[in-house]
Amino acid sequence: MNQRFQTTFTQIQTAFADVFAQMFGGGTARLVLTDAEYEDERGIELHVQPPGKKMQHLSLLSGGERALTAICLLFAIIRVRPVPFSILDEVEAALDEHNVNRFAKYVHSYSQDSQFIVVTHRQGTMEMADALYGVTMQQAGISTLVSVRLDEAQKMIQS
Amino acid sequence: MNQRFQTTFTQIQTAFADVFAQMFGGGTARLVLTDAEYEDERGIELHVQPPGKKMQHLSLLSGGERALTAICLLFAIIRVRPVPFSILDEVEAALDEHNVNRFAKYVHSYSQDSQFIVVTHRQGTMEMADALYGVTMQQAGISTLVSVRLDEAQKMIQS
Amino acid sequence: MQIKRLELYGFKTFAKRTTIDFTSGMSAIVGPNGSGKSNIVDAVRWVLGEQSAKTLRGAKMNDVIFKGSDSQRQLNFAEVTLVFDNHNQTLPLDYREVSVTRRVYRSGESEYLLNKQQVRLQDIHQLFLDTGVGKSSFSIIGQGQVARILDSKPQERRAIFEEAA
Amino acid sequence: MQIKRLELYGFKTFAKRTTIDFTSGMSAIVGPNGSGKSNIVDAVRWVLGEQSAKTLRGAKMNDVIFKGSDSQRQLNFAEVTLVFDNHNQTLPLDYREVSVTRRVYRSGESEYLLNKQQVRLQDIHQLFLDTGVGKSSFSIIGQGQVARILDSKPQERRAIFEEAA
Ligand SMILES: Nc1ncnc2c1ncn2[C@@H]1O[C@H](COP(=O)(O)OP(=O)(O)OP(=O)(O)O)[C@@H](O)[C@H]1O
Ligand SMILES: Nc1ncnc2c1ncn2[C@@H]1O[C@H](COP(=O)(O)OP(=O)(O)OP(=O)(O)O)[C@@H](O)[C@H]1O
Ligand SMILES: [Mg+2]
Numbered sequence A, B: 001m002n003q004r005f006q007t008t009f010t011q012i013q014t015a016f017a018d019v020f021a022q023m024f025g026g027g028t029a030r031l032v033l034t035d036a037e038y039e040d041e042r043g044i045e046l047h048v049q050p051p052g053k054k055m056q057h058l059s060l061l062s063g064g065e066r067a068l069t070a071i072c073l074l075f076a077i078i079r080v081r082p083v084p085f086s087i088l089d090e091v092e093a094a095l096d097e098h099n100v101n102r103f104a105k106y107v108h109s110y111s112q113d114s115q116f117i118v119v120t121h122r123q124g125t126m127e128m129a130d131a132l133y134g135v136t137m138q139q140a141g142i143s144t145l146v147s148v149r150l151d152e153a154q155k156m157i158q159s
Numbered sequence C, D: 001m002q003i004k005r006l007e008l009y010g011f012k013t014f015a016k017r018t019t020i021d022f023t024s025g026m027s028a029i030v031g032p033n034g035s036g037k038s039n040i041v042d043a044v045r046w047v048l049g050e051q052s053a054k055t056l057r058g059a060k061m062n063d064v065i066f067k068g069s070d071s072q073r074q075l076n077f078a079e080v081t082l083v084f085d086n087h088n089q090t091l092p093l094d095y096r097e098v099s100v101t102r103r104v105y106r107s108g109e110s111e112y113l114l115n116k117q118q119v120r121l122q123d124i125h126q127l128f129l130d131t132g133v134g135k136s137s138f139s140i141i142g143q144g145q146v147a148r149i150l151d152s153k154p155q156e157r158r159a160i161f162e163e164a165a
């Protein structure tokens, strides 16, 4: 196997376990290379266990647990291989408020090193943003950018 | 074509256009039978136009517009062919607060005739419910049912 | 044919016997991520005769049996009972209340009860066939599935409509 | 290589020339359903050289041109410009600021500009190849796509990791 891949994989493996434990407040998460006849046919599996629960198929996780697990993997990869900017479109839609706040704090802390642009309708995420951009449709079918302050954005989402 | 299908289809067609206009505050929605050599090979297409916008591919609609359109179709079918009960699991996840409120009012009005059980983490939906059931995990990995009042549920979702 | 009551025991995260009494009108089930809300929806599907492990988010059918956790060891069976108000006689039975029970053991054996009488799975399917609660009905919309009808091919959608009609 | 500015003109619902100045750190884009937030994300993908109409939610590539509405008739071209802060020299160009422009006409013709110079689409692809903003990178996660990596087959996931590595 490509030495560079092996090194990167090991780093992402460690980061994933770490990010998961922080984001879920416990639990374990392992990235595993599957067996195969040839090195380059090996795939990557996720073995994940939310705090207090047993390890089961990824499919049995709840909608929010799956979204949060995927977010942890994304952050682990970015930690090992930083990207210049990251654009996230409503990735926290399935999270409850408690998890949205954890997610938002995490993005905010990473955003010291990477630029993050997040599309969201969640209050917890808005509160952590350094800048807010409002998009409205004042004229039929046409988007208009408006500057919004946090309290205005909060009013916008509190119907 | 099966006469019964034709009649039902026409009724759903009318209901869909009506529900859509109410839910979106305007716009048009058409159910169309596609052409085919044999009657029973004809399919059903949706031609939808949110208020003020042009009709385009369904795929170009926003996440929230797609969810709301699907919800309108569901309600149209239920209006024509009532079901004894309806269980909806977080169907309003992609909706903004304004649309959640519209959705919730609609469910509440239909629930006079049909029983609705909705899983939700949206405040607007909770406020319209006649009864609230809280599910928590007090013991690791084990679900417990708790009775919740609206203000307790609201606190639960306001982190 | 409204749902009066759902009883779960050993089904997924419902390791402890749990009874949920439903009312008419609109009920909302709330709680944090992973607490068990969608598992309740799975339980209703399952007791109505769901045969696809995938629809229940598992790999095999006995993935629905409580697998254990830090606070309790695994159980060897799962059981769900659904009780209906039948005074409209929607179900073709001469009872005001109809209860359906499904049980599965880790060994793979299954049991089905209709008003406490042993029946076969196909009897459960048959019973619900004309009530609008059948396989492809709109009675249950799972998490993440709402827009699926928009992605269907026109003929798939037609098939769904045929079933509704 | 942070994004300094995005300019949209005729791109989907951005019928009017719109400039968005971004800051470093964390920015949030908010607004009602259907207002145009995800269209902004599509614009970034598009100007970076996206070739799949499906990824942009359309059926053909010029579905990105403003099609008209009750308040304005359709336009005949779409144009997006993305301006980067390049003082880290992440992009292999001797400029502190790098701007990329993509334009498409209803006739089907396309233009690509790099710092106002005409280039080909493959030059745009080439430019971003080693910056971590390439095709399968994690720079852009679209609406509804976050859990997709969990549904991948182990070997697909391996391919994604290879690209990240
Ligand atoms: N057989 C089983 N034994 C024990 N736990 C199980 C079993 N099957 C599923 N689970 C657990 O149930 C949890 C998911 O529950 P569920 O999908 O009901 O959550 P939810 O309340 O709907 O959350 P969300 O708001 O995120 O959708 C997972 O953590 C999963 O591990
Ligand atoms: N070429 C086009 N011309 C005009 N309107 C278009 C064009 N392409 C897409 N649209 C419109 O853009 C709207 C979708 O915008 P977008 O996906 O950005 O919404 P959004 O703000 O992300 O909403 P949500 O919160 O629901 O995700 C749709 O109403 C669609 O009809
Ligand atoms: Mg759920």
Ligand SMILES: [Mg+2]
Binding pocket: B062, B063, B064, D037, D038, D039, D143
């Ligand atoms: Mg969107």
